[in-house]
Amino acid sequence: MYGSTRVIFAISAFVVAIAPAARADAIADSNLCYAQFSTGDYKAAISYCSSAISSGELEDPDLIAALINRGVAYKNVGDLAAAVNDYTRALRIAPADALVYQNRANALREMGELDAARADIDRALEIDPERAAAWYVRGEISLAERDTDAAREDFRAALNLEPENEVYKEKFLGLNR
Template structure:
């Protein structure tokens, strides 16, 4: 039978050991995501910023933090800051279709349809089966005053994700965006 005193000493030593590098940054990144997931965008921005500025995140974790903060910025109308985060993440992952899609959507929100179109085309080239990218492509066409093109792209999005209520409502004229 193991010695209880020895086991207690080992457990206390483990509890007193310093946290591995990045543990606080990972924690902040996890809290950032939970804040983002509950639409607490300002809270998400704060925790993401803390995680990003720590310099302790691995590239995949840094990309996740930049995406989450970018979406939070976009959701609060801070499009330029969202675009900066997506651009920074693209420097790390230049073949990430979702990053191009997110940046295209933020550019579209700002009314920069040419840059948005360029980014969404890169996203579609990288992942032609991304329903979200085709939806953003439709929103860009809609913003440019091309309802026929928009409908075609929205239909493509719906064909790739037929259960998506947002896409279906958009085709049926019940969508607001």
């Protein structure tokens, strides 16, 4: 009996030793995913994020980050449907995350799903009206809807929140020429 207790203890210690390493590997993959953005290797980012996500080892905040990062990578390689799926999955975990609504709205806009994009960006701004990037995305949606006046006001709102942002400045000034 004593011998089997040691075996069980040894097996339990082995399992405990593996669990943190597996979680560390998932975190490492998630970090490697994010690191790929500086190199522009979005396919590698997707691979690392997918590995981290499928591990089942990420806590919710890390899982949300991995889903957002993989969604951005998917968007950058042109797989907008996969990006929307990742953002939707992230929203199931964090239903009040303005960044996720903003990102999904932008992907939906690029897909031509303007009503859904408008609903998402309005939700993002309801959650965080001080989010300059959300106003910018709303301006892009307004342009896609051919509402130049609304777009101008949205870009103005983004620029008011981040007056040094050159992209916002160029968009706003471009509509005032």
